[in-house]
């Protein structure tokens with residue numbers, strides 16, 4: 161990443177963090193439904209999405225704000241969606257859990273764990289058959305890798321040579337169950353060779369490492385037309401959803417990963433390398449905070465959908 | 477007008493729609509193997525075999541439908557849809573709505589079911605009502621070769637996910653077939669009558685027609701209404717007929733509880749109560765898995781004799797000759 165890209169990455173990661181913290185506050189105040197935050201996973205989202213081009217498409221899941229904002233989503237409209245307002249990306253019908261933004265190439269967001277894995281092959285098939293350039297990036301969790309659909313999807317993408325970048329954001333948690341309890345293998349990539357798929361695991365809290373690994377993976381897909389599995393090893397710093405007191409989380413493990421907070425790591429690096437000093441970082445944080453405050457203001461003032469929307473858009 | 481089997485009618489719909497629209501493609505387990513004519517004409521990209529994995533077949537169809545293709549998938553036998561339930565119900569059925577209308581899912585899911593082949597309950601289960609109960613989906617189940625073709629053409633052209641169930645007993649039946657598109661959501665009156673309306677779909681339409689013949693011999697005039705599409709349901713035609721005859725018997729092979737018959741009976745009771753001269757009755761399969769043994773399999777499905785006795789009871793004209801008819805497979 162160039163210094164300019166790294167500065168941009170930091171700003172996006174700060175925006176995601178601030179957005180999630182605002183959503184938590186809104187939930188706490190009873191203004192928003194339960195949300196699943198991606199606090200701690202910002203580097204994974206930003207590193208991968210920055211490696212994509214405009215032609216590429218994204219499928220994501222319940223923990224999607226990072227992917228959306230990194231793709232350029234307007235925080236006013238994501239916030240409005242979280243509050244169920246009419247100008248949200250999905251006209252208020254999604255809430256926080258299935259936000260798609262077709263205009264940004266973020267399509268078919270699904271909150272059925274593994275649902276997006278079942279759809280990504282079809283999106284990639286369309287691209288291939290309609291001769292559209294670009295690949296399909298599909299974000300899912302370590303829990304989704306326990307679903308049968310994960311294997312079916314990888315297998316079909318391999319057999320049909322579909323341009324899918326599978327991004328497993330391994331945050332160690334599958335709702336309230338630690339991944340150690342659900343799988344014997346240390347890495348999700350262990351499953352890739354069984355399907356004839358290339359793979360790589362990367363430190364998901366190091367945005368540069370993620371960006372490099374994603375760039376290499378994407379280059380491989382563009383060159384071969386075949387799928388690729390990238391695992392970003394990261395950690396869910398907050399609970400599964402809000403509110404969640406995390407009483408079931410090993411404090412030592414949490415402390416270890418808090419010390420590896422991806423924003424902290426990047427800030428330290430940019431300061432150390434003289435790319436962006438503490439004062440510059442502070443100014444950036446203020447700018448981001450203002451944007452999010454404005455987004456919350458917009459969303460709270462935005463009307464709810466009219467009640468006849470209850471039965472619109474069921475059928476095409 | 478060419479005569480052909482229902483299976484051939486279905487194939488001719490596929491061929492015509494694939495010629496008409498290059499976005500239409502078809503895949504499933506054995507599709508490219510069994511449909512060599514399609515493979516040869518349209519090529520390996522548009523006629524595909526898949527791995528044995530119904531979930532990913534349906535999910536791939538939904539993803540492709542939302543992004544520019546118009547897939548037709550063959551999931552073989554209806555019970556296998558259980559493996560694809562999530563993709564059909566939660567993805568194809570809901571993501572249009574949940575995304576505020578950003579996506580549409582023009583896709584068709586083919587599946588066969590029904591008594592006739594003695595394959596038992598894991599290949600024969602009339603689960604069409606499950607999908608009618610789920611928002612965002614349409615459901616069709618034809619009874620004639622003409623509808624196998626015409627309804628499938630409409631289903632492929634529709635911008636919504638359509639579950640297209642084919643009755644195993646009807647595949648080799650012959651009939652006149654045209655190039656006509658049969659719009660989804662339109663029932664057909666198969667026989668006009670004054671005294672009672674027999675409402676049905678798929679194979680039991682023919683059972684109702686046979687019963688109507690027998691009733692005619694006894695001076696009873698039965699109307700036979702073929703729903704053709706289960707969702708959207710043609711309420712208007714159902715109600716008009718119910719009002720005309722004042723008596724309704726719904727007949728289907730699927731089990732009774734929460735079946736399509738329950739819905740039809742409720743609609744008639746709610747909206748045509750004043751015109752009814754008798755309670756709406758249902759003749760359906762039992763609450764049991766479908767057995768393989770031929771006599772048991774036939775006993776599962778309503779038979780003409782049962783319809784005749786039911787109607788004569790309804791009209792208060794039953795006599796001793798009807799007892800032997802009841803329950804005797806015809």
Ligand SMILES: Cc1ncc(C[n+]2csc(CCOP(=O)(O)OP(=O)(O)O)c2C)c(N)n1
Nearest residue numbers: 223271272273301302303304331333334335
């Ligand atoms: C099919 C299904 N099962 C269960 C759930 C409830 N649920 C929502 S998120 C989640 C955990 C998913 O874990 P993972 O895939 O690792 O993603 P993460 O939440 O960690 O990002 C669960 C169990 C669901 N939404 N869908």
Ligand SMILES: [Mg+2]
Nearest residue numbers: 301302331333
């Ligand atoms: Mg997880």
